[in-house]
Amino acid sequence: MCILNWSLEFIAGAVTHFRMQTELDQGAVDNRGIIFGIWYRDFAVHFGYIASLPVLLWAIVKSKHQAFSWRLAWTGFLLFSLLIIGYIHFEVQSYFHPQLAFWYFEMAIGIPICLLIGALIISFIRGDEVDWWTTMTTTPVIAAWLIAIAIKYVAQQTP
Numbered sequence: 303m304c305i306l307n308w309s310l311e312f313i314a315g316a317v318t319h320f321r322m323q324t325e326l327d328q329g330a331v332d333n334r335g336i337i338f339g340i341w342y343r344d345f346a347v348h349f350g351y352i353a354s355l356p357v358l359l360w361a362i363v364k365s366k367h368q369a370f371s372w373r374l375a376w377t378g379f380l381l382f383s384l385l386i387i388g389y390i391h392f393e394v395q396s397y398f399h400p401q402l403a404f405w406y407f408e409m410a411i412g413i414p415i416c417l418l419i420g421a422l423i424i425s426f427i428r429g430d431e432v433d434w435w436t437t438m439t440t441t442p443v444i445a446a447w448l449i450a451i452a453i454k455y456v457a458q459q460t461p
Contacts, residue, residue, distance in 0.1 A: 306353055310346035317345075348390060351383045358383060369430065371421035378414030385410040404458070408451055415447045 358380040365373050388394035389410070395403040402409070418440050425432045 306357060307346055307350055310350050310353070314345035351386045351390065354383050355380070369421070369425065369428075371417075371424045375414060375417040375421045378417035382410050382414045385413075405454075408447075408454065411447060412451075415444055419444060 358376065362373060362376045362380065365376055385394075386407075389406060395406040398406065422432065422437070422440055424430075
């Protein structure tokens with residue numbers, strides 16, 4: 303997923319760099335900021351989640367020998383991608399109560415993160431060997447999610 307994201311960011315960056323090299327005629331309107339916004343800010347987001355679906359399906363299939371809790375966590379990431387695709391392309395958050403719509407992203411990313419927490423705890427309780435890479439990558443993600451929720455909650459409470 304990271305390689306996919308980096309590849310999309312590289313493509314967007316290359317297109318933006320190429321487009322920004324164009325000389326403008328004297329007195330011409332400079333629309334390069336719009337180009338920057340479309341290609342660089344939105345490209346990876348709009349196409350990345352869709353492109354991640356086959357990657358996530360492949361990961362779920364390849365994890366058939368893993369514990370059920372870990373397969374469930376990978377399925378949670380697939381669900382998260384589907385929810386974000388719904389958010390970006392179909393504005394499904396508009397069908398929710400405004401308070402739920404405000405927390406849509408945090409709830410969507412919370413599904414796989416809570417499943418990751420569960421898989422990690424179950425693995426530790428069962429005495430399964432959890433590699434250092436899994437521990438070192440899931441811990442900051444969990445912490446960042448909790449911090450983001452706390453910051454957004456405090457900002458919402460502050461008038």
